[in-house]
Amino acid sequence: MLVLRALFLTLFVVYQANALAELEEVFAWKELTFDWPNEDAKNAAIKDGEYVPENNLPLGLDRWKNKLFVTVPRWKNGVAASLAYVPLDAPINKSATFIPYPDWKANTIPKGDTKPESDNHIISTFRVSVDPCDRLWVMDTGLADILGSPKQISPPAVVIYDLNTNTLLKRYTLKEHEDVKASSFFANIIVDVTKDNCDDAYAYLPDLGGYGVVVYSLKNNDSWRFKHNYFHFDPLNGDFNVGGVNFQWTDGVFGLALGPQDSTGFRTVYFHPLASLNEFSVSTSVLKNKTLADDPHIYNLFKLEGKKGDKTQTSASVFDEKSNSLILTQLNRDGVACWNPKKPLNSDNFALIAHDPEKLIFTNDIKIDDERNLWILSDKMPAFIYRKLNPQEVNYRILKVKVDDAIAGTPCVA
Template identity: 25%
Template sequence: MIRLTFLACLLTIVVTEYPPLEVNFQWNVIKYSDRVTDNEVVKDSPNSYIAANNVISGIKLWKDYIYLTIPRRKSGVPVTLARIPLSATKAKNVTSPDLEAYPSWDMQLAGDCNAFQSVQSMEIDPQGRMWVLDTGRTETMADYQATKCPPRLVILDLENGGVVLRNIEFSQEIAAHNSSNLNDIVLDHQDGGYAYISDSGPEPAIIVYSLKDNKAHKVTHNSMKAESDAITFVVSDTTVKEPINIDGIALSPPEPNRTLYYSSVSSIHLYAIPVKVLQNSSVRNVQKYVVDVGRKTSQTSGMVMSNTGVLYYGLLADDAIAMWDTVANQIFASGPRKMYRNHQLLQWPDTFAFHENGRLWWVTNRFQNFLNNKVNGNEINYRIMSSNVMQKSYQYFPNGTAPELPIITAAAGQIRIAISTAFAILLVFVAC
């Protein structure tokens, strides 16, 4: 009897160690709400919509909506920034809602440099301001890229209908207009406000934008490049063989010694660098500041940090979600734990996000099939999932309160961020 009781308790501990995994939405193919004017091309026109090329990538939440990105890697993607109501999770028989273009259909016009061209990622601060990364190029995985607008950072006011507060265009020296790929973004509200952006293009870098100074510079290091021994891996019997540079980045909670974590998709290493080093544009070589935190069990795309210092990240080749409590166990070799593993549901966890109620959300999109032209519209390809981890975003203090945020007012005209070649940071990796 004692042995059976002990076994029952042990099983209970294993089962309840992590909160339940919930599938909130799932789609075979992504579709969009009807356009609101009669003179525009119908959404399902062969010239404007190719189902297999519409892949949900980014996810963020604010109040009553889930915001999603659909990068224009190939043709036939009519919308690149969209949303769905959070309330749809409670609606009966609504598991695959149509996406609503955000903030409008006009802001989705390919070829119009005032509109979004291809949005890979965005972040929302605690005041409801969305910081959107627009690579500026469409059909980035096609032989001939259709649109070539300047890569930029656009700040929208979600509390005011998505009005544009800032439109920051990056110069060639900061983000090459023909090849950069603005991939992920995290926000630092200390010291006047900073955005750290991963550029996974051929010249990978972390772009540092100062809101207070309205200036940007970039930091480069070999750790941001694809690593040859991690380029090839398998997801659900599909081989991925694509060198992908720095992708997911995560920022530790507000503290004096704040740290940025990052990894390339084509890498099993997790790296870290102090944000004070990133902010200092006079540091010409970051070699001695970059830390190889440790080896993950698989390649990773997206990652996110909570306000209590827990890092959540995907394990692509293992169809899994892992976590590492950086506060409770600072040694990465023994710290990470695998939260969820499901070979059907968790194919390619791409982007993570927190809702203000403490729930963790993420997107899975079977991106291995997109890379190999194997997207099957008769199967479930895209899922939005969540788990009640009872934590908030890294943007909040550990006690759940928000820091004082910088004021952002609508600026007249565009803001172009340039940097002279003489001050461009060219950092060379020196092997240890």
């Protein structure tokens, strides 16, 4: 009987392994390197402490044509550039150098107490979003040396670039008291727009520290803030064990994903606090309506979709319209999962689609490109923050897989 049980468990493990998606490792770095103007510039940056290789951790990503954008937040001093890209049309080098975007000058921190010379600057960004109108939206926190001696060099702002010309289109500074609270921390940006109406774009900015969502309207050049209980963290699910590091976080609303347009032209926004096992939703008809931001009667316009299951805390999420699947990172499970909103959200319908205890340690961000490739960035961030990464090991990876291959054989397939 024991032999049969052991055989059954072995076959089950093998089946589970085979059922998970096979990921292509596109990039892998021990430490990040940058495309310096010349060797003298690099050496000077190292000497002045402006480039400390071990302090550069990639965190967010998105793709536009032959560019894969990657963010490098200024967690510590010595981050060479907070916004960069790696080319996808060059011969693939798994440890490709980062090219600052839009250029080196925009990514250079002013010395002393001086302010940036122009609106065309990026101090520190966590995530970016490419929209259908060939624009790159950046949430610039303006905060440098976050884990050391934090310095607010410029106020939090939405920064928009024209990707065809690599020029700045707009910098919108969030309202100091209305949008930004004392505990605010903006680490994500989701853009709601269609290609046939580029001027009427909205950006949704989750505030993980201040437990709110700020909405920015490009057409009106205005912003407003929503608050709701669902934006807060769950005190029962703030414990994490990732890559051998145990830590506790109180991060609130974090990941947002846009579902397809309904018959009225609005979408469903799926969202979750990072320290939570629940998934929630709200219609963009609510978020786009500035007058509702201060309405105390909108509580029931927000919906609890359900509980994903044990240890399903999620950072980023993205929606694939063709398969109608919400795809979510799984921090405590070293992987990525999916759920089809046509089915109730519970542990039976929530499926792990990728898992690797080494390559997927802290899956920080995911995106789906126009070819329906699912891009995954993992970066061992807990060890970076609470311990120290080993520069002799691969610490940061970017992997990809076709969405249909990833979700095949799971409940996410309608």
